[in-house]
Amino acid sequence: MKIKSARKSGLCLALFLLLAAGAAWAQTPDDVLKSYLRNFAIASLDVKLQIVQDAGQRGLKELGPLYLRAVDYVLTNFSLLETDQRFRTLALAALAQIRASGFGEARHSVWKLFQTDSSQEVRQGALDALAVIGKGDPEIARSLTLWLESQNSVFQTGKVPELGVILAAVRALGALGDPVSFPVLFATMNQGYTEDVSRQARQSLLAIPGDYRAQFIGILRDSPLPEKQLALGMAMEFPRLSDADKSALAEFALDVGLHSAASDNQSKSLARDLRFQAAKALTGRRWSKASPLAIEHFDAVLQEYERGLADRRFLVEAINLLGDMGSHEAAVRLTQYLVLLNAYxxxxxxxxxxxxxxVIENLGRLGDKVAFDDLQYVEYLKSYSPEVLAAARKVRAKLKW
Structure with missing residues (x-):
């Protein structure tokens, strides 16, 4: 009799569990969310954590509001973060689920949590979440960009920020893909952080879509002179820039180097180095649009060479750049210099x-008859070496008169 009764009770219990499971299965995601929110509201801190963890196991994207509620709860109790680690455990669980569910409505609370908490682990978790839920929000991208700029400034003073958080921020900016972050990622890449941070900054920079020519021009225009040089170097090797873009950027850099308002000797030296670098980058490109700047650069280098501020090789490079311009103006300027050389x-x-x-060889490359008479005058000056005389004769013979 007792065995029969026990069997009957077991059957009833199994049927109850089956019905309960069926009822739970029949709930809509909205019903599940409401149930979780009700329980979260009345639960203790320990139980709140269990609720978030249990909800996460369901894998329902519709439960995002629950995770946002958890983050807001942590923010409401921010004064207890340092004394009760359970709040941070709850925050980390909620952030992981916000990221997994892609619940974008939580982005402002997540950003506030990033700004509020000092825990490196929580801040990294917040940034990892923002990398997913902050896409398409220019305010989040700008805020994170400004934060990273401030950290770079701190690093320049000799203080070392939390590198794990810096790395997460750089990674997040790459995921957000907002062009506003291009300059700060470039600066971070060359800031002198660890290899991991520098490598990630480069990867994030390459992940940002948009007008790369305009981005590099922005750096060449607005950044400190050392960064301008680095930007030009990177631009010349950047795979997503056309040859025309690279030529235009080198021209712009030459303009910047020529006209930077450098007041002290160090700045003047940096501006001069930028000019030399830009001139070298332009050489061989036949970018005649830069003729006026190439002439101005040649005049500046000639003066610097005569004052002992520039080596001969830089003067030769400036001469070669004029030869690459392919313009009448360049030929006139080189011819004028040849007149001075002849007189001297x-x-x-x-x-x-x-x-x-x-000078003679580049006049030959330019092929402009404006140089004919002065090349002929070279041949009258027996002080020149046979090599020079032969070169002048060869170039003059090719000029069409």
């Missing part, structure tokens, strides 16, 4: 064959 050689009977040959 005739009077002093001394010359620098490297410089004279560079």
């Amino acid at each position: 050689t005739e009077r002093v009977r001394e010359f620098d064959s490297t410089i004279v040959l560079a």
Whole structure:
């Protein structure tokens, strides 16, 4: 009799559990969310954590409001974060689920939590979540960009920020893909952080879509001179820039180097280095649009060379750049310089064959008949070496008159 009764009770219990499971299965996601929210509201802190963890196991994207409620609860009790680690445990659980569910409505609370808590683990969790839920929100991208700029400034003072958080921020900015972050990612890449941070900054920078030419121009225009040089170097090797874009950027950098308002000797030296770098980047590109700047650069280098501020090689590079311009203006300027070289050689009977040959050869490349008479005058000056005389004769013979 007792065995029969026990069997009957077991059957009833199994039927109850089956019906209960069926009822739970029949709940809509909205019903499940309401149930979780009700329980979360009345639960203790420990139970709130269990509720969030249990909800996460369901894998329902519709439960995002519950995780947002958990983050807001932590924010409401922010004064207890340092003394009761359970709040941070709850925050981490909620952030993980916000990220998994992609609940974008939580982005402002998550950003506030990032700003509020000092825990590196929580801040990294917040940034990982923002990398998913902050996409398409320019305010989040701008805020994180400004934060990273401030950390770079702190790093420049000699203080070392939390590198794990910096790495997460850089990764998040790459995921957000907002062009506003391009300059700060470039600066971070060259800031002197660890290799991991620098590598991630480069990867994030490459992940940002948009007008790369405009982005590099922005850095060349607005950043400190050392960063301008780095930007030009990167731009010349950047795979997503066309040859025309690279030529235009090198021209812009030459303009910046020529016209930077440098007041102290260090700044003047940096601006000069940028000019040299830009001139070298332009050489071989046949970018005639830069002729006026190439002439101005040549004049500046010639003056610097005569004052001992620039090596001969930079003067030769400036001469070669004029030869690459393919313009009448460049030919006129080189011819004017040849006139001076001829006059000096005739009077002093001394010359620098490297410089004279560079002028003659580049006049040959330009092929402009404006140089004909002065090339012929070279041949009258027997102070020149046979090599120079032969070069002048060869170039003059090719000019069409």
